[in-house]
């Protein structure tokens with residue numbers, strides 16, 4: 001039992017944090033060794049099981065990442081960009097695998113994470129579900145097969161608490177479409193259309209974001225031509241799909257050499 005990889009969950013009280021804690025506690029392949037929340041949060045110092053509304057599990061929620069990461073083999077982190085950048089440096093010092101599900105990073109944030117990955121095993125993906133990672137591959141293939149007569153639009157829908165747009169998944173899908181077309185997403189991306197936008201430009205990739213209620217996560221990639229449309233779609237109805245993927249990544253990362261990996265590596269979906 002004690003030989004099982006020890007996992008720390010950051011953002012313990014969050015939507016994903018709680019799902020991840022349940023997933024690790026239910027797993028026969030890992031053990032939960034820490035739960036982290038931000039300083040000042042009312043869960044700090046409380047027993048995690050009780051804070052989640054159940055029986056005590058003899059594990060207190062902490063706000064000290066140094067102390068928590070020191071006893072972990074992996075940290076699973078679905079929090080916010082600033083926190084994740086800080087955790088990347090600390091996880092690298094502690095020599096534990098850092099699984100990053102957080103989205104909404106700036107270019108500077110991504111640069112800092114890349115620097116940490118010189119000394120640490122980091123697995124980062126805007127979506128950890130098997131279905132979305134398959135959809136990414138399909139998107140690249142369809143974009144390569146259909147020419148610019150097909151306008152590409154990425155449409156995503158999420159719950160009303162989400163703070164970033166486009167979603168991390170939408171950006172993964174946009175990158176895949178751009179790769180399939182042999183262009184850079186930055187050169188063809190259309191975001192935030194409003195007002196007199198002018199006609200759509202041929203070859204551009206558009207993004208639209210819907211926010212409402214408790215939508216877990218829905219993504220369409222539309223290829224729209226004159227007279228026909230192809231639509232690739234993924235609908236997540238349960239956050240467990242992300243948590244299972246993240247735990248799989250944490251276990252896959254054990255003993256792996258330092259570097260930045262993604263879920264394609266974990267799932268064996270990378271193609272030559």
Ligand SMILES: NC(=O)C1=CN([C@@H]2O[C@H](COP(=O)(O)OP(=O)(O)OC[C@H]3O[C@@H](n4cnc5c(N)ncnc54)[C@H](O)[C@@H]3O)[C@@H](O)[C@H]2O)C=CC1
Pocket residue numbers: 010011012013014015016017036037038039041078079080083100101102103104125126127128129168242
């Ligand atoms: N890659 C994937 O498969 C998925 C990614 N996400 C992403 O995960 C992130 C979190 O999503 P949710 O759980 O819905 O958000 P949430 O707002 O419910 O949870 C975030 C938690 O992080 C905590 N936190 C913030 N700063 C912290 C710090 N410095 N130390 C410790 N804890 C800190 C907050 O207090 C909160 O409890 C978002 O960026 C979201 O887009 C969400 C679902 C799937």
Ligand SMILES: O=C(O)C1=N[C@H](C(=O)O)C[C@H](O)C1
Pocket residue numbers: 103126127158159162166167168169170216217218
């Ligand atoms: O914030 C969320 O909830 C989700 N975020 C990820 C994203 O930005 O794509 C993954 C999933 O869609 C849920």
